[in-house]
Each structure stands twice: as C-alpha cells, then as structure tokens.
Amino acid sequence: MTKRSTFIKNKRSHRFLSRFHIESRILLLLGAFVFIAAFFSITEERFLTPRSISSMAFQCPEIGLMALSMAITMIIGGINLSINDTANLSALMAGLFLVKLASPTATADYMSFFIIGIAILIALVTGLLCGVLNGVLVGYIGVPPILATLATLTLYRGISVVVTGGKTLTGFPKQLSVIGHQTVVGIPISFIILVAMGVLMYVIFKYTTFGFKARMLGTNPTAAKFSGINSKSITMKIYILSGILGAIAGIIVMSRINSVAYEYGTRTYILLTLLISVLGGISPGFGNVIGVLFATFILQILSTGFHMLLLGVRGSSFFKDFSWGVLLIVFLIIDYFMHHRERMV
Amino acid sequence: MKKLVNSREFVLFLILVLVSVAISIKNSSFFSASTLFDIIRSSLVYCIMAFGVLMVLISGNVDISFVAIAAMTSYSTHMLLLKLVYTGDITLYFVIAISMGLLAGLLMGFIITQFNLPIFYVSLGYMTLWYGFNLFFIGATMNFDLPEGMVGYYARFLVKVRDPVVGEAGLHISVIYLVVIAVFIWWLLKYTIFGRGLYAIGGNREVAIRTGYNVKRITYTMLALVGILAAIAGVTQSGYSRSFNPVLFMGKELDVIAAVVIGGASITGGRGTVLGSILGVMLIEVLNRGLIFAGIPAEWQKMVVGLALIIFISIPAIAEQRAKRSRYIAVPKENREE
Numbered sequence: 001m002t003k004r005s006t007f008i009k010n011k012r013s014h015r016f017l018s019r020f021h022i023e024s025r026i027l028l029l030l031g032a033f034v035f036i037a038a039f040f041s042i043t044e045e046r047f048l049t050p051r052s053i054s055s056m057a058f059q060c061p062e063i064g065l066m067a068l069s070m071a072i073t074m075i076i077g078g079i080n081l082s083i084n085d086t087a088n089l090s091a092l093m094a095g096l097f098l099v100k101l102a103s104p105t106a107t108a109d110y111m112s113f114f115i116i117g118i119a120i121l122i123a124l125v126t127g128l129l130c131g132v133l134n135g136v137l138v139g140y141i142g143v144p145p146i147l148a149t150l151a152t153l154t155l156y157r158g159i160s161v162v163v164t165g166g167k168t169l170t171g172f173p174k175q176l177s178v179i180g181h182q183t184v185v186g187i188p189i190s191f192i193i194l195v196a197m198g199v200l201m202y203v204i205f206k207y208t209t210f211g212f213k214a215r216m217l218g219t220n221p222t223a224a225k226f227s228g229i230n231s232k233s234i235t236m237k238i239y240i241l242s243g244i245l246g247a248i249a250g251i252i253v254m255s256r257i258n259s260v261a262y263e264y265g266t267r268t269y270i271l272l273t274l275l276i277s278v279l280g281g282i283s284p285g286f287g288n289v290i291g292v293l294f295a296t297f298i299l300q301i302l303s304t305g306f307h308m309l310l311l312g313v314r315g316s317s318f319f320k321d322f323s324w325g326v327l328l329i330v331f332l333i334i335d336y337f338m339h340h341r342e343r344m345v
Numbered sequence: 346m347k348k349l350v351n352s353r354e355f356v357l358f359l360i361l362v363l364v365s366v367a368i369s370i371k372n373s374s375f376f377s378a379s380t381l382f383d384i385i386r387s388s389l390v391y392c393i394m395a396f397g398v399l400m401v402l403i404s405g406n407v408d409i410s411f412v413a414i415a416a417m418t419s420y421s422t423h424m425l426l427l428k429l430v431y432t433g434d435i436t437l438y439f440v441i442a443i444s445m446g447l448l449a450g451l452l453m454g455f456i457i458t459q460f461n462l463p464i465f466y467v468s469l470g471y472m473t474l475w476y477g478f479n480l481f482f483i484g485a486t487m488n489f490d491l492p493e494g495m496v497g498y499y500a501r502f503l504v505k506v507r508d509p510v511v512g513e514a515g516l517h518i519s520v521i522y523l524v525v526i527a528v529f530i531w532w533l534l535k536y537t538i539f540g541r542g543l544y545a546i547g548g549n550r551e552v553a554i555r556t557g558y559n560v561k562r563i564t565y566t567m568l569a570l571v572g573i574l575a576a577i578a579g580v581t582q583s584g585y586s587r588s589f590n591p592v593l594f595m596g597k598e599l600d601v602i603a604a605v606v607i608g609g610a611s612i613t614g615g616r617g618t619v620l621g622s623i624l625g626v627m628l629i630e631v632l633n634r635g636l637i638f639a640g641i642p643a644e645w646q647k648m649v650v651g652l653a654l655i656i657f658i659s660i661p662a663i664a665e666q667r668a669k670r671s672r673y674i675a676v677p678k679e680n681r682e683e
Contacts, residue, residue: 141663142665151654153651157647158647161645320477321481324474324477328470
C-alpha cells in the first residue's frame, strides 16, 4: 500500500501486516507460477519450447484483460458480470463497420489502417457506453452490482444478437490480424497490451488519488461517503474503465480469431475472470492488479501443461477445470493460514 | 390487508398476471392449461435450486456452485448405476444423488467453516472443480441410455387435461416435490432456530454470534441443504430430458440468483421468502416463453428480456433510495424480516 493510505490502519502492526498481505500474495503467486512451470518442464519436454511458450502468450491476453476489467470493479466492492458481453458487443460493432467498409483482400495501404483505427475507436466507444450504463445502474440508481451487471449482460448479448441476427462476422481486412498475430522482438503484441494495461491499472490504483479513493470506497462505502468521497462518480469511472478494458479484450479476440460472434466465450469466461481475480488476491479495497496478471499466467500454464501431459487421455482438456478449482480453494486456504486467521470470527 | 398489498410478493404476482394477460391478449393460445403446465414443468427445477440459493442469500452470502453439484450428482449417479446394470425406477437415483449432494455440501461446509472463507470465493473454485471432475473423471458426453424403470418417467402426470391446440397436456408428478420442498423450506425458515439463525446472520453476523447462534452448524446445515436440493433438481431435470448431461445447468447459476433477487431476496442478506423466489423464477420463465407467444422475433428476445430485467431491478432500487432519503433515522422497511 502507499504511504498515503496507511492511515486506514494506523497501528504499526497492521501497517506491517497490510504491507505483508500484498507482497505475500504476489510472492505466493510467483512461487506457484515457478513451481508449476518447473513441474511441467520436467514432466513434459514439449512444454519449455519457444513454440508452446509463444502459443501461451498468444492465448492469455484476452482472458487476462477481461480479468483485469473484473478485478478493478471488485476493488470498489462491485462486480462486473457483463464484461464478456461488453467485449463481444464492442468487437461486433467494430466488425460491422469493417465488414461494411473494408474489403478483406485490400493491400496494405494507409487507408485500411485508417479504417481499422476508426473501427478500434468504435469498439472502445461501445465499451465506454456499456460501462456508462453499468455505472448509472450501480452508482446512481443503486442496484446491487451483481444484479445490475447480470441484467446488462443479458441486454448486451441481446443487442449483439439483434445487430448481427445471430450470425458470426468474418472477412476483416488482413491488417487487423496484426494485433493478434504479430510479435515485437518475439513478444506478441497482444501480450504487450495486456502487460501495459496491467501496469497502467497498477499505477492508477497505487499512485493516484483516484485509485486511493476507489480503494477506500471498496473498504468501507459508508466511511468513504462521510470522508467526502464522491462514490457515484468513482463508481462510474471504474465501470467505464472496466468497459474499455473489455472492449480491448474484444478487439484482441477479433484480431486473433479473425471473426466475431455474440456467443464467444459466454459459457465460461465470466466465471473464469472471477476466479482469476480471486486467485490474484483481489478483494474489496485490497489486492494488487499485478496479482491478476500472475493468476492469468498460472491458469494458462496449467491449461496448456495438463493438455500436453494428458494428451490421449479421454477428456484431457477438461482436467484443467478440475485443477483450477482445486488451485483456487488451496490458495484460499493458504491465504487463511498466512494472515486471515485473526480476521472474522 | 395493507401489508399484503405492499408486500413484494403481491407486487410480483400482479406483474406476473399483467404480463400473462398482455401476452394472452396478443396471442390467445398462451392462455391455456398446457402453457401453464409447461411453464411449471420447466421452471420447477430452477425453483428447487432457487430455495437453496435463497437460504444462502438470506445468510448474506452468494453461492454459485449448486449448478455444478446438480450436474455432478446426477451424472455420476447415472454412470454408476449404468455400470451396475440397474433397471429400476428413479427412486434409487434420488437416494444416491441426494447422499452425494449432501456429502458435497458438507465438504464445502467443512472448507468454509474450518478456514473462515467467504462462500462466494470458495463456490467459484468448487463449481469449476466439480464440472471438471465430471468431465474428466466420469465422462464428457451426454448419455441417453436409460434404465427400464426410468423410461416413462418424463411422462408421468398428476392430472391430464384436453387441450384444443396440443391435444393432451399433463401436470408432471414432480410438482409434488416442489410443493413438499417449498413447504418444508418455508417451515424451516419461519419456525426453526436454523431458519431464524439464517436471517440473523444475514442481518448482522456479529450480533447473531453474540446472541448465541451456532454459525458453524447453521452454515453446515445450509450448505448440506443446498447440495441436496441441487441433487434433486439435477435428477429431476435429467428425468425430464431423458438424458444425463455432464455440464447440466452450466451457465444458469446467475439466472437463478437473479430470479431469487427479483423475488425480493436481498443480495446483502437478511431478507427473502420462499413464495417470492417461486414468483421470481416464474416471472423470468413467463417472460422467456411469453415473448415467443407475443410474436417478438427470436433475435430480439434476449434484448427485451435484458431491458425488462433492468426495469425490474431499477424500480425497487429507486424506491429504496427515496425511502432512505425520507426516513433517515427510522428503521427502513426493507430491513424487516418478512
């Protein structure tokens, strides 16, 4: 925590513990990451190859961004169940624009880059608007976030179905796939976006007044209110930020698989992002967004690792679900032993 | 009388009637016994699961793992009995699935009470875990082989009526489960220390502990009941569809929670009723089904449901804000237990 925020818990021991809390979760995640990676590297020779590492780096940004967008709403004590559909809707809006205007066979000229730029802008604005609706419902009308975002989830999915008629959009210009398929010095662009966004969120929540207020709102909304924090505007801004992150995830999905559908990931992604956030140590008012990144990487290596290890076994790709669930519960229990024992009754 | 008119259940019932009448005016074939039976049949399993969700919500927690428990218990029971070449009827399914649900609930209770963990966080992992368990260890495909005794289960009706449109329509016998369970849960919530304890914990956990409620035991009982109810719902649904699905109810957990909250349960705890939950589930089912009857194009339905949901959840929130503004010190009406 920052120096400024230490007055929340002004006892020396608490200050030490709260500092310890954040660092310990990151250390724990880092340890688990190294341990699991080492385990797979030893048991599976195909795991530690450039090919599999790059495929993992290409796969995790979309879910990582959605998890970030979930995590920042959880820090203010909310939740955003509509992120996956925000992502899909944003990508669909951009996709509709691209299908209308650009031809897939166009050669690389600045015009198509310009069109793609506008399409990305459309996606971001759509994400922003989705966030505004969530923010109005949660912040200004006072609907419990879990319900408000569940309703908007249905609405956004509904709009996505209406605008496409339930069809999958394909045939985007070649240049679009740059985001999802190209690398810079060996690192996928989408992965760089994920890390950049993670660092940006980290800076916002750690070093700005806004982030500090958001944390206070998550720790104790009543106290925050009486300290003169405008909880409505903070809530609104967080949900807008969340919507924009969702839109970025949508663009990456669109660029990676070169198509958009209203139902992409709808069955599992929402709860997966929640799982990542909780695993990353996010709880109202506390948590470090860098933990979310690590949690994403851990789930990704578990998924890839078990897939390779159990290749040929029936239903091998489902073992990851089992391992994720076990991992989360084990983490929560370790967390309890490390510093939550004194908390609660 | 005034209390009745002001109650959430009454308002919900009115909305339900209004929506039904509106759809019936648009399409008269909606107003029939067969539609009613159909709606009851398809919302029944969700109602049963909703009672479990209701208890958890009253205690001020959120649980989403019940769908996975429903899938795991029903599918594992089926695969086990298939291996044993069982030919009897559905009773044994219920017995085995319920005991599995009970165990799953108790295990979750153990994790939660032993390590003082929030139910929501654990249930996230628990849900992923059980679906993964089902798919990896038990089987990843839907199974359509039914034992002899279960073949006719989907068409075992309590009453039958002649219907001009669809011929013969019946009310499935599983409606008995719903009535029995609903009365049982209502009794539990209203007249037992367990039920009162749930409201007390949801209202204020600290006060409940100081008053002397055994929070650990209540948590265990609650989660065991959630597991049992999920198992009943899972087997019943599989009986309806004549197939056993390893990912049964996947993605439905949030819908059930939404239905219960629309039915008047508070997401922060301390409030909620059995009747409200049933009405909440029914309302969503009527909306989903009614839109087809009302002739709204399929691709518009999801959007209309979303808009309706936003309106349903915004109205009480706005009313609550107003009440808070007008009566700042007095105990708000929403905090009463009824």
